[in-house]
Amino acid sequence: MDKLWPTLLILVVLALVFLGMWLGWRRRARRDSVVVVPTALEDAGATLLSAKALHVATTYHDKPLDRAVVAGLAFRSTASVTVSQGGVTLTAPGESSVAIAASAILGVGAATWTIDRTVERDGLLMIAWRVPADAEGPVLDTYLRVTDPDERRRLIAGISSISSTTNDADDDATDETTDKTTGSEA
Known part of the structure; x- marks a missing residue:
């Protein structure tokens, strides 16, 4: 008792x-x-490259500890990443695909940590994008873990090449994006 x-x-x-x-x-x-994520690209065009990755988290831009619970990106999972001329498509098993139009991509680079994952320096690929692409909707940061550094660099270069904004995948731009995303000082 x-x-x-x-x-x-x-x-x-x-x-x-x-x-x-x-x-x-x-x-x-x-x-x-209220955040409705597109599930297909209007005009995907030719596939430039694809890779397997781990979707780590999707957060609100400049708030790396505020997870976004949006369809297809709410949970950590394996994902297939396809970069085409029209944008990036993320497909996770059991979830609807997420299509990020090239015009929605605001930045791409490397990061070291997000809400529930810390990895080696520049071990995460971060895509900053607006939902929807043509409006003043929220900006999301999607973090992907691509274990092969060469494949991660190819993805960054490929996504940068289709983005409507200028993104350099060189070390200075990567450091700047990483520092801004993670909140550490440059």
């Missing part, structure tokens, strides 16, 4: 923690339900 009350107290605390996590996720999902 002397262990019953502490056990019940621990169970109640755990139940409250899980309830708080569940309510927080539902609130975040409701907040982000």
